Amino acid sequence: xxxxxxxxxxxxxxxxxxxxxxxxxxxxxxxxxxxxxxxxxxxxxxxxxxxxxxxxxxxxxxxxxxxxxxxxxxxxxxxxxxxxxxxxxxxxxxxxxxxxxxxxxxxxxxxxxxxxxxxxxxxxxxxxxxxxxxxxxxxxxxxxxxxxxxxxxxxx
Numbered sequence: 001x002x003x004x005x006x007x008x009x010x011x012x013x014x015x016x017x018x019x020x021x022x023x024x025x026x027x028x029x030x031x032x033x034x035x036x037x038x039x040x041x042x043x044x045x046x047x048x049x050x051x052x053x054x055x056x057x058x059x060x061x062x063x064x065x066x067x068x069x070x071x072x073x074x075x076x077x078x079x080x081x082x083x084x085x086x087x088x089x090x091x092x093x094x095x096x097x098x099x100x101x102x103x104x105x106x107x108x109x110x111x112x113x114x115x116x117x118x119x120x121x122x123x124x125x126x127x128x129x130x131x132x133x134x135x136x137x138x139x140x141x142x143x144x145x146x147x148x149x150x151x152x153x154x155x156x
Contacts, residue, residue, distance in 0.1 A: 007125065008117035009136050011143040016109040017154040019082040025150055026101040026112070027051040027085045029059070029074075035149040037065045037142050042074075053079050057087075064138060095119050112150070114143040
């Protein structure tokens with residue numbers, strides 16, 4: 001990609017809980033509204049009722065926590081219990097970006113990494129060139145907030 005900013009980012013936080021408990025939380029999309037500063041609700045759709053590759057859900061997003069507000073269609077793309085939960089945003093044919101969680105056991109707890117990456121298509125590269133630094137900082141702040149809120153629930 002050269003001198004262009006990387007259209008991806010991640011934040012890692014150690015949580016004093018086993019991967020099984022962290023997994024149950026990060027893979028339950030219906031709870032994201034408790035944690036995310038932008039996605040205030042989500043629900044399984046099209047007959048899906050839980051995490052598995054191909055499962056569909058939609059998230060209700062308030063961009064930057066202030067608006068605009070819209071629904072996003074999502075599809076689970078990686079589902080490895082207690083290891084990785086990832087989903088794409090967009091239609092099954094045209095994804096815009098990907099979000100996920102990687103879990104790694106460490107010191108009796110779990111390193112939880114939330115990450116995002118844009119799809120490598122020209123219009124998203126252009127968007128990232130113009131607004132990437134700002135959006136990347138917003139995403140990283142949001143991921144840190146999400147993980148800190150999850151940590152507070154899991155360590156109660």
